Amino acid sequence: MAADSQSAESPDDSAVSRGEGGNVLRVAMAQISPVLGDRERNLALHEQQIEAARRRQADLIVFPELSLTGYFVRDMVPDLALDPAGPEIGRLIEAAGATSLVAGLVEESPQHRFFNAAFYAEGGRIIHLHRKVYLPTYGLFDEQRYFAPGERIEAFDTARFGRVGILICEDFWHISAAAIMQAEEVDLLICAANSPSRGVNGPKVRTAETYEQIAKVFAQLLGAVVVLVNRVGFEDGLCFWGGSMVVGPDGHTIAQAPMLDEALTVAAFDAADLRRQRLITPLSRDERLLVTIEELNRIKRRRYGT
Amino acid sequence: MAPDIGRVDLKIHPELVAEILCRFIRNEIHRAGFERAVVGLSGGIDSSVVTYLATRSLGAENVLAVTMPYKTSSEATQRDSQAVVDELGVQTVEIPITEQIDAYFARFSDASQMRLANKCARERMTVLYDQSAAFKALVAGTSNKSELLLGYGTQFGDMASAVNPIGDLYKTQLYQLAAHLGVPEQILGKTPTGDLWIGQTDEDELGFSYDEVDRMLVLMVDRRWRRAELIRAGFDPKFVDRVAVMIRRNHYKRRMPVIAKLSHRTMDRDFRYARDWGT
Numbered sequence: 001m002a003a004d005s006q007s008a009e010s011p012d013d014s015a016v017s018r019g020e021g022g023n024v025l026r027v028a029m030a031q032i033s034p035v036l037g038d039r040e041r042n043l044a045l046h047e048q049q050i051e052a053a054r055r056r057q058a059d060l061i062v063f064p065e066l067s068l069t070g071y072f073v074r075d076m077v078p079d080l081a082l083d084p085a086g087p088e089i090g091r092l093i094e095a096a097g098a099t100s101l102v103a104g105l106v107e108e109s110p111q112h113r114f115f116n117a118a119f120y121a122e123g124g125r126i127i128h129l130h131r132k133v134y135l136p137t138y139g140l141f142d143e144q145r146y147f148a149p150g151e152r153i154e155a156f157d158t159a160r161f162g163r164v165g166i167l168i169c170e171d172f173w174h175i176s177a178a179a180i181m182q183a184e185e186v187d188l189l190i191c192a193a194n195s196p197s198r199g200v201n202g203p204k205v206r207t208a209e210t211y212e213q214i215a216k217v218f219a220q221l222l223g224a225v226v227v228l229v230n231r232v233g234f235e236d237g238l239c240f241w242g243g244s245m246v247v248g249p250d251g252h253t254i255a256q257a258p259m260l261d262e263a264l265t266v267a268a269f270d271a272a273d274l275r276r277q278r279l280i281t282p283l284s285r286d287e288r289l290l291v292t293i294e295e296l297n298r299i300k301r302r303r304y305g306t
Numbered sequence: 307m308a309p310d311i312g313r314v315d316l317k318i319h320p321e322l323v324a325e326i327l328c329r330f331i332r333n334e335i336h337r338a339g340f341e342r343a344v345v346g347l348s349g350g351i352d353s354s355v356v357t358y359l360a361t362r363s364l365g366a367e368n369v370l371a372v373t374m375p376y377k378t379s380s381e382a383t384q385r386d387s388q389a390v391v392d393e394l395g396v397q398t399v400e401i402p403i404t405e406q407i408d409a410y411f412a413r414f415s416d417a418s419q420m421r422l423a424n425k426c427a428r429e430r431m432t433v434l435y436d437q438s439a440a441f442k443a444l445v446a447g448t449s450n451k452s453e454l455l456l457g458y459g460t461q462f463g464d465m466a467s468a469v470n471p472i473g474d475l476y477k478t479q480l481y482q483l484a485a486h487l488g489v490p491e492q493i494l495g496k497t498p499t500g501d502l503w504i505g506q507t508d509e510d511e512l513g514f515s516y517d518e519v520d521r522m523l524v525l526m527v528d529r530r531w532r533r534a535e536l537i538r539a540g541f542d543p544k545f546v547d548r549v550a551v552m553i554r555r556n557h558y559k560r561r562m563p564v565i566a567k568l569s570h571r572t573m574d575r576d577f578r579y580a581r582d583w584g585t
Contacts, residue, residue: 035584035585036580037583037584038584076579200326202322205322234329239329
């Protein structure tokens with residue numbers, strides 16, 4: 001672990017915006033480098049990060065995609081799968097105490113389907129589980145070989161963060177997923193990612209640049225806070241670039257973790273920012289959901305004949 | 307003459323690349339339980355860049371540069387290797403391979419130049435792997451993307467290594483990285499050669515320059531331009547076809563030996579684990 005990830009006081013705690021409201025929320029981004037295929041060591045790493053986040057008064061700690069297993073799990077999938085209701089996840093939820101928790105796992109359903117999933121826990125229990133819908137199977141990716149696709153993109157209500165949605169990595173690149181989250185009226189959109197570096201012709205990794213653009217655009221278009229947590233480290237020569245970030249509803253970066261290094265970075269923001277931004281740019285208010293549904297139904301008839 | 311396109315696609319940001327590659331070397335070597343690297347240093351740009359990267363990521367004391375001259379090796383090879391060693395302060399050992407190579411070929415006096423070149427490359431590989439055991443290190447590879455694609459290397463010879471930091475960089479990209487790393491000018495300026503026999507140069511042997519072929523490779527392989535698109539852009543159809551055939555014919559060198567499938571789980575086919583499994 002990077003030494004600074006353990007410190008109780010960290011200079012990276014972002015400033016809180018001034019003004020009325022005063023409901024300051026603190027989100028910890030656990031930018032870790034999981035051990036590939038070693039669940040026990042990853043559980044210990046999670047506990048360590050959770051403890052550090054609690055010391056820094058985080059209201060929520062977010063881990064990257066597949067944080068309990070590593071990314072290129074391939075034939076290890078059945079060996080690494082967990083029951084979200086099982087003792088391992090229970091251990092983490094207990095460790096998190098009053099801090100809400102998002103972490104990534106290989107989930108095995110009772111029917112023995114395996115999902116790339118992430119859960120949201122608060123108050124000692126899981127209140128939502130997102131199963132990755134868009135499993136990239138192109139280029140260096142082969143997720144559909146190992147995972148079943150999720151079939152829902154839905155938001156849920158939380159005690160502290162209002163309405164929250166979780167997407168996993170590739171989900172975030174689908175504008176439809178963001179549109180659904182807008183229709184769901186999310187206040188906080190979380191993306192748990194495992195994004196490998198590709199494109200080195202500029203000072204910043206190309207994939208990182210694109211991710212940042214998406215995060216900023218979605219935050220503004222949804223009028224929501226976007227939390228993007230990406231891992232670091234290497235697997236089989238692939239370099240995960242980190243650069244986790246929290247973006248405010250005005251598209252401004254509230255806090256960003258370093259590129260390439262492990263870090264626990266805490267972003268603090270005022271929940272009243274959402275209200276202020278939605279007064280300035282009421283995109284969600286003006287959204288014509290029924291028009292969208294009608295148009296999608298028309299397209300459905302055209303493309304699928306039903 | 308190839309058209310003047312593809313250059314922009316070959317541009318790299320050397321600081322970012324060096325940062326990623328140094329972390330890669332450290333990470334892969336440490337997760338395998340080692341601290342050190344061994345590099346076969348020829349004084350050419352590829353092995354010099356790898357020696358610089360390894361030194362930057364592991365420290366000079368953790369890098370062993372092995373020079374393995376054969377009796378026909380040029381003076382420049384020795385001189386330029388020494389320049390790298392002097393500049394970086396890495397550990398070094400010279401292990402000439404003339405004796406064992408000549409002892410072997412005494413029995414096959416009619417062997418072709420190609421056989422000699424391949425035998426030398428494989429002899430150097432066995433020396434490097436043995437030295438890596440003595441130095442408690444992993445062998446760092448020095449094959450670049452141009453060579454790997456064109457099959458311009460000896461299978462189980464110079465293509466063999468434990469970790470290869472430069473295998474996704476074209477030769478012309480290595481020059482950009484080398485300049486950033488401070489590789490001596492005399493190495494940047496010299497004509498690429500495997501020093502396989504007296505007067506040998508890569509570009510004579512290949513029949514085209516790295517500048518030409520890299521610009522086409524980056525479009526063909528990375529940007530997935532089709533044959534007709536490359537020809538329309540000005541590349542000679544014969545050149546396009548020749549390179550495409552080289553890539554295809556040499557693919558076996560880039561893969562594990564083919565295994566006859568009998569069971570439900572066969573290595574590399576449906577027994578699929580990351581190499582970094584469990585680390």
